[in-house]
Amino acid sequence: MRIWYKLSLVVIILFFFVFPWGVKGAVLYLDPPEVEVQPGDIFVEKIKIDTQGENINLIAADLKYPLDILNALDSNLGDSIINLWIKPLTIDKKSGTISLIGGIPGGYSGKISGDPGESDCLGSIIFEVPGLIVKKNDSSPEIKFLANSRVLLNDGQGTKANLILKGAKIKIVSKRKAKLKNEWKDEIKKDTLPPEDFKIILSRDSNIFQDKYFIVFSALDKQTGIDHYEVKEGKGDWQRAESPYLLKDQNLKSIIKVKAVDKAGNEKVEIFNPQKSSNRREGEVNRQKNAFSRFSLLLGEILIIVLVGVLIKRAMV
Amino acid sequence: MVQDFKFKTQEEKEEKIKEMKKFLLTILFILVGLGLSLSPIFFLYHSVKAESLTTSVYVIICGNGILEAGEVCDDGADNGTYGPSISQRYCNSTCDGYAPYCGDGIVQGIFGEECDDGNNDSGDGCSATCSNEGAPSPGGGGAGAIIPQPETKVVLKGLAYPNTWLNILKDGEIVKKVKTDETGEFRAEISDLNPGTYSFALWAKDKSGTKSITYALTFQVSKGVTTTIQGIILPPTISLDKTELHQGDLLKIFGQTIPQKTVEVRVSSSEIVKKVLSNKNGLWNLPLETGNLEEGSHQTKARVWLNKKEKSGFSQVLSFNIGKAITKPESPCSKSDLNKDSKVNLIDFSIMLYWWGKHNAPADLNGDGIVSLVDFSILLYCWTG
Numbered sequence: 001m002r003i004w005y006k007l008s009l010v011v012i013i014l015f016f017f018v019f020p021w022g023v024k025g026a027v028l029y030l031d032p033p034e035v036e037v038q039p040g041d042i043f044v045e046k047i048k049i050d051t052q053g054e055n056i057n058l059i060a061a062d063l064k065y066p067l068d069i070l071n072a073l074d075s076n077l078g079d080s081i082i083n084l085w086i087k088p089l090t091i092d093k094k095s096g097t098i099s100l101i102g103g104i105p106g107g108y109s110g111k112i113s114g115d116p117g118e119s120d121c122l123g124s125i126i127f128e129v130p131g132l133i134v135k136k137n138d139s140s141p142e143i144k145f146l147a148n149s150r151v152l153l154n155d156g157q158g159t160k161a162n163l164i165l166k167g168a169k170i171k172i173v174s175k176r177k178a179k180l181k182n183e184w185k186d187e188i189k190k191d192t193l194p195p196e197d198f199k200i201i202l203s204r205d206s207n208i209f210q211d212k213y214f215i216v217f218s219a220l221d222k223q224t225g226i227d228h229y230e231v232k233e234g235k236g237d238w239q240r241a242e243s244p245y246l247l248k249d250q251n252l253k254s255i256i257k258v259k260a261v262d263k264a265g266n267e268k269v270e271i272f273n274p275q276k277s278s279n280r281r282e283g284e285v286n287r288q289k290n291a292f293s294r295f296s297l298l299l300g301e302i303l304i305i306v307l308v309g310v311l312i313k314r315a316m317v
Numbered sequence: 318m319v320q321d322f323k324f325k326t327q328e329e330k331e332e333k334i335k336e337m338k339k340f341l342l343t344i345l346f347i348l349v350g351l352g353l354s355l356s357p358i359f360f361l362y363h364s365v366k367a368e369s370l371t372t373s374v375y376v377i378i379c380g381n382g383i384l385e386a387g388e389v390c391d392d393g394a395d396n397g398t399y400g401p402s403i404s405q406r407y408c409n410s411t412c413d414g415y416a417p418y419c420g421d422g423i424v425q426g427i428f429g430e431e432c433d434d435g436n437n438d439s440g441d442g443c444s445a446t447c448s449n450e451g452a453p454s455p456g457g458g459g460a461g462a463i464i465p466q467p468e469t470k471v472v473l474k475g476l477a478y479p480n481t482w483l484n485i486l487k488d489g490e491i492v493k494k495v496k497t498d499e500t501g502e503f504r505a506e507i508s509d510l511n512p513g514t515y516s517f518a519l520w521a522k523d524k525s526g527t528k529s530i531t532y533a534l535t536f537q538v539s540k541g542v543t544t545t546i547q548g549i550i551l552p553p554t555i556s557l558d559k560t561e562l563h564q565g566d567l568l569k570i571f572g573q574t575i576p577q578k579t580v581e582v583r584v585s586s587s588e589i590v591k592k593v594l595s596n597k598n599g600l601w602n603l604p605l606e607t608g609n610l611e612e613g614s615h616q617t618k619a620r621v622w623l624n625k626k627e628k629s630g631f632s633q634v635l636s637f638n639i640g641k642a643i644t645k646p647e648s649p650c651s652k653s654d655l656n657k658d659s660k661v662n663l664i665d666f667s668i669m670l671y672w673w674g675k676h677n678a679p680a681d682l683n684g685d686g687i688v689s690l691v692d693f694s695i696l697l698y699c700w701t702g
Contacts, residue, residue, distance in 0.1 A: 055630065057697040060690055079514055081535045083488045084666055086673060086693060103693055105489040105700035106518035106533030109630075112546070114376035114385070117537020119514050150690065156634060156649030156698040158683065158691030193511055199490065203664045205656045207679045208671040216667040220488055222513025244667035 025162025026051050026151045028061055030143055031121075036171045041129045042073065042182040045143060045168055047089075047100075047122040049081075049151070051110040054161050057154035058103045059122055062146040067096035069129065069141050069172060074184065076124040076263060077225030078191070081108060084218065089123040097146075098125055107154030123225075126184040129172065141170040191223035191264035200258050200272040203244075213252060214244045219260035219268060230259040252277075374475075374534060374549055379412035380467060380542025387547050388412040394541070397467060399428045401446065402437045410468060411543050419447040467541035470508035475549025476501045476623075477521050477529075478573045478599045483551075486518040486531070486702040489663070497521075501575040501599060512540040520701065523554040523573035524600065530633050531700050550629035553580055553601070553619050560637045560646040564607060568637065571602040574621040574629075581628075585616045595621070612640035650699035652682045661699045669696055 027050040037043055047061060059082065065072060075089035075098075082102035089100045100123060111119050127143075145165035153159045198219035204211060219226055231241040234254030247256070252274035259269045377385045382393030390408035392398075400406030400418030409416045417425045422435035424447075432443035439445045477483055479501045485493040487507060497503045507517070518533035529551055538544050553574035562568060570582055573595075580601045582591045587610050595601040601619075615638070618631045636646035655665040672678035672688045682692040 058690060058694040081514055081516065083516055084697070086670065101690070101693075103697040104516055104533060104535065105486070105697050105702070106516070106520075106531035107697070108516070108533065108535050112374050112376050112534060112536050114378070115536045116376075116378065116381075116539070117514060119536050121514070152690060152694040154694070154698050156695060158694035196488075196511060199663075201664060203656065203667075205664070205668060207655060207668050214667075216663050218489075218663055222511050222515075243663075244671060 025164050026054050026056055027164045027166060028059070028145055028149055028151065029166035030145075030168035032168065033166065034169045034171065036173055037129045038173050039129050039131050042126060042184055043129075044076070044124050044126055044183045044187070046079075046118070046124045048118075048120045049108075049122055050120065051108065051161075053110065055107045055109045055154045056151050056161055057105075057107040058101075058152040058158070059150075060101045061099065061122070061149045063098040063125075063143060063149075063167070064146055065096050065098065065127070065143045066141040066170070069170065070096075070143075071128040071130060072096075072098060072125055073128050074126045074263070075225070076126065076184075076187065078187075078221055078223045078263070079118060079121045080123045080225065081119060082122055083220065089125065091125070141172070143168045143170065187224060188264045191221075191262065191266065193221075193223055194266040195219045195221040195226060195260040195262050195268040197268065198258075198260060198270055200256060200270050202252075202272065202274055202277050208244065209246045213247045213250055213274075215247060215256060215258070215272070216243045217245075217258050217260075217270070218243060221260070221262040221266070224263035227261050227263045227265075230261065232257040232259070375547055376536055377412075377545040377547055378539065378542050379408075379410070379545060380539070387545065389414055394467070396542075399425075404437075410470075411472060411545075419445075468508055468543070469510045469512055469538060469540055470506060470543050471510060471515070471517065471538055472543060472545040473503075473505045473507075473517060473519070473549060474545065474547050475503060475551065476575045477503055477519075477551040478523055478554070479576055481521045481523065481573075483519050483521045484702065486516075486520075486533075486700075488516050489518070489700065489702055491702040499576075510538050512538055514538075517546070518700070518702070519549070519551060521551060524598070525556065525573075527554040527556050527572065528701070529554050530630075531698075531702075532630065548627070550575070550621065550623065550627070552629045552632045553595075553621050555617070555619050555632040555635055557617070557635055557637055560635075562607060562637065562639060564610065564612060564639050566607050568605040568607055569602065570605055570617055570619070571600070572619060572632065573599045574601060574619075575599055575623070579622045580619050581622060582617060582619045583631075584610070585618075586613070587611065587615065607639055610639050614638050614646065649682075649695055653696050653699035655680055661696060661701045665696060669693060 029048055031046040031048050035043055049059065072091040072093065075091060077089060082104060084103050084105065086101040087099060089098065091098050144167040149163065149165060151161040151163050153161050196219060198217055201216045202213060203216060204213045229241050230238040231245055232238045233247065233249050233256055238259065256272040256274065257269055259267055261267050377387050379388060379391055380393060380396055382391055384391050389412060391412050392408040395407045396412065397410040397416050398407040399416060403418065403420040406418035407416045417428060419430060419433060420435060420437045422433055424430050424433045430447040431449045433447050434441060434443040437445040442450055444450050477497050479497060479499050481497050483495050483497060483503050484491050485495065485505050492507060493505055495503050495505045514535065515538050516533055516535040518531050520529050520531045522528050532551055534546060554572040556571055558569035574580055576595055576597050576599045578595050580593050580595055582593065582603050591603055593601050593603045614636060616634050616636050618634045620629045620631045622628045638646055653661045653665065655668040669680040669688060669692065672680040674688060676687050678688050680688045680692060682695045
C-alpha cells in the first residue's frame with residue numbers, strides 16, 4: 001500500500017513543481033530579476049516580454065512596487081518595441097502602481113535570430129531608494145506584476161495569450177560598498193538626438209469632435225522616449241497637447257506647429273500648413289462622396305417606396 | 318470459478334475493508350492529482366494560438382566585422398572605404414560586394430584615379446596605384462584618404478507574390494513601396510535611420526485585390542551599419558467564394574503566394590489539412606468538399622512551404638458557415654477603417670482613443686458594447702499604415 005502513497009506524492013510534486021514550467025505562454029518579466037541596492041541609489045528596471053513563439057500585438061501591464069522602500073521617479077520608452085500607446089507607462093506614486101497599455105501594428109513574435117539588441121523591451125522604470133528607510137523585518141520587497149495584466153494575440157479576435165508573470169526582488173544593503181548608482185542620469189546625458197521625424201495629419205470625421213477639424217500626430221524617440229507634445233496654432237502660444245488635437249482655428253488659416261520633446265529635453269518641431277494640405281482636399285472629397293452616396297441611397301429608397309405604392313394601387317384597382 | 322471471500326474473524330474482515338477503503342482513496346487521490354497535473358496540457362491544447370510568424374527570418378549586420386551567411390565580406394568600420402589595391406580592397410556598405418578600389422577596372426577620379434586597367438601591375442600604361450605611367454602619380458592625400466561616413470540603414474529581403482507592390486511600414490507608417498519580381502522576390506532599403514529599436518512591417522495586395530496580413534518584424538538597428546533582414550516570407554492571401562453554404566456544397570478556397578510552392582490549407586473545428594501547389598503566377602485554388610464538415614461555424618487559414626523546413630506564418634483567418642449558424646461570418650477588418658478612407662492608420666487609432674472606454678461607440682469593433690483592449694487588438698491586426 002505504501003507504494004501507492006509514494007506514487008501519489010510524486011504526482012502531486014509533479015503538479016506543483018514540474019508542470020507549471022512546462023506551461024507555454026508569453027512571459028512578462030522584469031530585468032534584472034534581482035537587484036542589490038543601497039539607500040540613495042537610482043536604478044532602472046526594464047519591463048520585457050518573451051512571447052515564447054506567440055504572435056502578439058497588445059500588452060496591458062499593471063505593476064505594484066513597495067512604497068516604503070522605493071520611489072518610482074520616471075519612465076523611459078525610448079527602447080520600447082511598442083509604437084502606439086493607449087496609456088504610456090504611467091506611475092501612480094500614491095498607490096505605488098505602474099501601468100501601461102500599448103500595441104504593435106502587425107504584431108510581435110519575439111526577437112529575431114541574430115538580433116544583438118534588446119528588442120523585447122516594453123519600457124523602463126527609474127526607481128530611487130530613499131536615503132532613509134524604515135525597514136520592516138518581515139518584508140521581502142518585490143516589484144510585482146498584478147494579475148490583471150494582459151497580452152493579446154495578433155489573431156484579429158483579440159484572444160488572450162497564456163501569460164506568465166515574473167517580478168523583481170529588491171535587496172537593500174545598508175553598508176556602502178561602491179559609489180552611488182544613477183543609471184538614469186547617465187541615460188539622459190547620452191541622449192543628444194532629437195525625436196524621430198513625424199507627420200501631422202489633418203482630418204475631419206463625423207465620429208469625433210462633432211465633425212470638426214482635428215490633427216493627429218505620433219512621434220518616437222529611440223533614446224529616452226517622448227516626454228510630451230506642444231502645439232502652436234498661428235501666432236498663439238505653445239500649449240501642451242495630446243493626439244488627437246481639436247484645432248481652435250476651424251477655418252484652417254493658421255499654420256500649425258507640433259513640437260515633440262524627449263525626456264532629455266531634445267526637441268523636434270514639425271510644421272503643417274492646412275492651406276496647402278492634400279488631406280483637407282481629400283477630406284472634402286471624401287465628405288462630398290459620402291454625402292453623395294447618402295443622397296443616392298435616400299433617393300433610391302424614395303423611388304422604391306413610390307414604386308411599391310404605385311404597384312399596390314394598381315393591384316387594388 | 319467464483320472465489321468466495323471468507324474471513325476467519327470479524328477483525329480480519331474489518332481490517333480488509335479498511336485496507337480496501339484506503340486503496341480506493343489512494344486511487345481517487347492519484348486520479349485527482351493526475352487530472353490537475355494534466356489540466357494545463359488540455360487547456361493549452363484547446364486554446365487558440367497565433368503561431369509564430371518568424372520561421373526563417375534572421376538578422377545580418379553588415380559592419381560588425383563578422384562574415385555572416387549572405388554576406389560577401391564584412392570589414393567592420395572600414396566598410397565602404399576606397400582600397401588602394403586589389404589586396405587592400407574593402408567591403409562595400411551593404412556587404413554584398415566591394416567598395417571602389419584600384420584594380421576594379423573602373424576609373425574613379427573622385428579617389429584620384431587617372432586610370433584603372435583592372436590590375437595592379439606597373440609597366441602596362443597604368444601603374445599599380447592607378448596613375449598614368451609617365452605622368453606624375455596622384456600621390457599625397459588622394460586614394461585611400463576618403464572615408465565615407467557609414468550609413469545606418471536597413472535592408473529587407475524576402476519573398477511575397479509575383480509582380481506586386483509591397484508596402485513597407487516603419488513603426489506603423491508607410492515609408493516605401495517596392496515591386497516584387499516575377500518570382501515574388503523583393504529587396505527594400507530604408508536609410509537615414511537613427512540607431513534604436515524599430516518595427517518594420519509589410520503587406521501587399523494580390524492579383525484580385527485581396528490584402529495580405531500585415532507582417533511585422535521588430536529588431537535593433539545599430540549605428541553606422543547595414544542591418545539586413547533575410548528570409549522574409551509574406552504569408553499567402555486567402556479568399557472564399559462563399560461564406561454561407563449547405564453541407565455537401567463545394568467551397569472554393571483560393572489566394573496568391575510564391576509561384577510553384579506548396580500551400581497548406583487548414584480548416585479548424587474539423588482539423589482538416591490539405592495541400593495544394595501554387596501555379597507559375599503564385600495563384601492557388603483548393604476546392605473543398607464540405608460533406609464531411611459538421612453544421613456550424615468553421616475557420617480556414619493557409620501558409621506556404623518553401624521546402625521541408627522553411628514556411629511562412631499563417632494567412633488571415635476566414636470564417637464560413639455550414640447550414641444554420643447563429644452569427645454571420647464577418648472579416649475581422651470589416652469595421653476597422655473607422656473614417657472610411659480605405660486605410661487603417663493613425664487617424665483610426667485617434668478615433669479609437671477618443672472613444673476609449675465608452676459604451677456603444679463607433680470604435681467598438683467586436684460589438685461587445687465597449688471600446689476596449691480587444692478593439693485595439695483588432696485595429697492593430699488590420700493596420701495598413
